[in-house]
Amino acid sequence: MSTQRKTLVLGGTVYLSQAIAKHAVARGHHVTVASRGSSGEPxxxxxxxxxxxxxxxxxxxxxxxxxxxxxxxxxxxxxIGPVLDALADNAGHWSFVSTISVYKHFDVVSDELHEPTAADSTDPALEVYGASKIACENLVRERLGDKALITRPGLIVGPGDRNDRLGYWPLRFAEGGEVLVPGPKERPVQWIDVDDYAAWLLDAAEAQVSGTMDAIGAPLGFGAFLDGIADALIEHGVLTERPNLTWTPQEFLLEQGVNPWAGPDSFGMWVPTPDYDGHQSRPTDQAVAAGFRASPLGDTVKRWWDANAGAPRLKAGLSRKKEGEVLAAWHDEPVDADLAELDAKRAFAVPKPETPAYDG
Structure with a gap:
């Protein structure tokens, strides 16, 4: 007679940890979610x-x-230390989610790491985010040994992303009209779907996979990335024709105050090339060998659309007003004064990013 699997998710109320808990429940696990309960509902x-x-x-x-x-x-x-003291001796497998921000170089693919912070560090600054995660990794590795799996995700996208890095593009395409997009088309972009990631982590725990590896899908050129989003929306019945894209050089966009990554006046998923090409081209072979399988981009886009488009509240990207100003500057034309009204219709709200750049 089989025994119900006991799974503990530390956190479990926000984004990735919540997705892990949901997938574990769907598999029939007895799932314990442990947190302060201040960030969301289990x-x-x-x-x-x-x-x-x-x-x-x-x-x-x-x-x-x-x-x-x-x-x-x-x-x-x-x-990390107090949790390990309380739980490590009675855990069959330990999965720690780190980040590719542990790598020191952004512009090239390199495995050189930041120096870790102190093991008792409580510094929440983004400037030491990667170094803090290395210190966390070391503590887990030292205590759990071959019972530990440490994964380093890149950008995690999908429903529940509080920075909404993917979501800007399908919503903007659906609104129609001329769409400002960042060149060059071949600049690499890389991500991992939150549901793919959660499912893989559960598979890896059941298979007792251990070690340290990147968690990321294969890179894609930005032009192919936007084409994939358009294709998914056409297949899903959201669009009837391809969007009208205006490609502009990254130097022009930066001069106009368009920001990378997330937050106000930003393009989600976009960072300048070649400064970030290394972090957008991480190898995928270890994760694939360990069982990771990435969903097609179209499936990720459709899942995001179904979860968010009914009541869209855009949490990252350019306002239509800002986009109109940049397009007007590019074409040397007057600004369309009516664009601000579109922001009210789309419930545009861009807070300061809540999580670091690479993982959620």
Whole structure:
């Protein structure tokens, strides 16, 4: 008689950790979600445990319990040690989500790492994000050994992304008209679908996969990336024809105040070339050998559309007003004064990015 698999997700209320919990519930696992409960609601079907991992006492609710698999996405080294002390000895497998921001060089593919922060660091600054994750990796590796899988994702995209790096493009294409896009077309872009990632991490835990590896899909040129989004929207019945794209040089866009990555006045998924080409061309062979399979871009786009387009609230990208100003400057024409009204219709709201550049 089989025993129900016991899975612990530290976090479990936001984005990737929430997706892991949902997928585990769908597989019939007994899922425990443990967090402060301040960032979101746990998924249906889980056992929720409120904890404060910054203190030993805050972990008492889990201390001594056995789990077949533990998943952790923490970014502060000081929060790793107490969890390992409480849980590592009774965990069958430990999956830690790191980031490709651990790599020192952005412009070339290199495995040279940042120097880690101190193991007790509580510094949340983005400037030490990669270094903090290395310190977290080291703590997990030292304590769990061959029971630990450490994965380094690039951009994680899909429903639930609070930076909405993918979402700008399908929504903007659906609005029609002239669409400003960043050249050059061949600049690489790379991502991992949040559902693909969650499913793979669960598979890897069940198979007892260990080691350290990048978690990312194969890179694609930006032109092919936008073509894939358009194709998916046409197949999904959202568009009847391809969007009218105006390719502009990255130097012009930067001069006009268009920002990379996410947040206000940005193009999601876009970073300048060649400055970031290395981080957008990471190797995929280790993850593939360990069982990772990436969904076609069209499937990722359709999942995002179905989850968000009914009540779109754009959380990253250019406002239509800003896009109109840049297009007017490119064509040396007057600005269309009516574009600001379109922002109100699309419920445009771009907060400061909530998570670091590479993972969610």
């Amino acid at each position: 998924p249906e079907g889980v056992e929720f445990v409120r904890l404060d991992r910054s203190t030993g006492e805050g972990l008492d609710a889990l201390r001594g319990k056995e789990f077949d698999a533990v998943f952790d996405v923490a970014r502060l080294p000081a929060l």
